[in-house]
Amino acid sequence: MNAMANPHSMFDVKDNVALITGASGAFGMVAARVLAGAGCKLVLVAGNQSALDDIAVECRQMGANVTAINTRPKDEDICNGLVAQAVAAYGRLDILVVASGMNKVALINDMTPETFQAVMDANVTQTWLLARAAAAKMKAQGYGKIVLVSSARGLLGHPAGYTAYCASKSATDGITKALGCELGASGVTVNAIAPTVFRSPLTAWMFEDTEEAIKVRNGFLARVPKGRLGEPEDLAGPLLFLASKASDFYTGHILYADGGYTAG
Template identity: 85%
Template sequence: MNVMANPLSMFDVKDKVALITGASGAFGMVAARVLAGAGCRLVLVAGNQVALDEISEECRGMGAEVLAVNARPTDEETCEGLVSQAVDAFGALDILVIASGMNKVALVTDMEPETFTSVMDANVTQSWLMARAAARRMKEQGSGKIVLVSSARGLLGHPAGYTAYCASKSAVDGITKALGCELGASGITVNAIAPTVFRSPLTAWMFEDTDEAKKVRSGFLARVPVGRLGEPEDLAGPLLFLSSKASDFYTGHILYADGGYTAG
C-alpha cells in the first residue's frame, strides 16, 4: 500500500498485541484506552486488583480482547512470565508500554536511603527488567515497539524533594537511548514519553477553582508556552505514534508532552 496515498494506515495498530504495565495508573489507563480504541489486543498488568478490573472492563466495553494480570514487574521471573502470558494468549508481543512506577517526595536532608532505593527500583530497575524480557521475544519476531514513561523531571530539577524521582527519570532516559541504539538493528524501536503535569486523580486538585490551586497553577503556567495544563488526550497522539509503523525511523527519543515547558 502507498502510505503517501493513505497516510493514516501508518498509524494502524489493529490486532497488535500490547502489554501495559501499571495499567491502573494515570498514564497506564490512558494507554489502555487509546490502544483499546485503536483495536489492539491487550495484556493489562497492575498491582491494584480493583482498579485493574475496572480498566479491563472498560476496554472490553470498547471491543478489545483483554487479558488482565494482577502483578507488578518486580523481578526477572515475573517480567519473563508476563511476556510468556501475552504470547500464550495472543501469539505475539508487538507493543510494550512500561507505565508502572512511583514517586516518594522528601527533601534530601530528610530522605531515608531505602526511600531513594525504592523509587529507583520501581522506576529504573523494573523498567529495565520489563524491557529486557520483551526485547528477547521481539528479537525473535524481528520487530517490536517499546515505550517507556519518563517525565520532564528527567531533564529538569525540582525544588521540593524530588531527588529520587528526578534521578530515576534521568535513568529511564538513559535506558531509552541505550536500548534504542542496541535494539534498532533488530527491528525494535525504543522511545519514551515524558509528560509534565496532566489531569489525573493525583493532580485533579491543580485544576480546581481554589486559591491554592490557582497559585500553584499560575506559577507553573508561567513556564508553559501553550498556557494550560495537560489533558489525558495530549498523551494519546504521542503514544499511538510511538506504537505504530509511523515511528519506524524513530528510536532512542524522549518525546516531551509538556506544552513547551522544557523548551524555555
C-alpha cells in the same frame, strides 16, 4: 509510497498485541484506552485489583480482547512471566508500554536510603527488566515497539524533594537512548514519552479553583508556552505514534508532552 497514499495506515495497530504495566495508573489508563480503541489485543497489568478490573471492563466494552493480570513487575521472574503470558495468550508481543512506577517526595535529608532505592527499583530496575524481557521476544520476531514513561523531571530538577524521582527519570531517559541504539538494527524501536503535569487523580487538585491550586497552577503556567496544564488526550496521539509503524524511523527518542515547558 503506499503509506503516503494512505497515511492512516501508518497508524494502524489493529490486532497488535500490547502489554501495558501500570494499567490502572493515569498514563496506563490512557494507553489502555487508546490501544483498545485502535483494535489492539491487550495484556493489562496492575497491582490494584479493583482499578485493574475497571479498566479491563472498559476496554472490553470497546471491543478489545483483554487479559488482566493482577501483579507488579517487581522482579525478573515476574517480568519474564508477563511477556510469556502475553505470547501464550495471543501468540506474539508487538507493543510494550511501561507505565508502572512510583514517586516519593522528601527533601534529601528527610529521605531515607530505603525510600530512594524503592523509587529507583520501581522506575528504573523494573523498567529495565520489562524492556529486557520484551526485547528478547521482539528481536526474534524482527519487530516491536517499546514505549517507556519518563518525565520532564528527567531533564529538569525540582526544588521540592524530587531527588529520587528526577534521578530515576534521568535513568529512564538513558535506558531509552542506550536501548534504542542497541536494538536499532533489529526492527525494535525504543522511545519514551515524558509528560509534565497533566490531569490525573493525583493532580486533580491543581485544576481546582482554590487559592492554593490557583497559586501553584499560575506559577507553573508561567513556564508553559501553551498556557495550560495537560489533559489525558494530550498523551494519546504521542502514544499511538510511538506504538505504530509511523515511528519506525524513530528510536532512542524522548518525546516531551509538556506544552513547551522544557523548551524555554
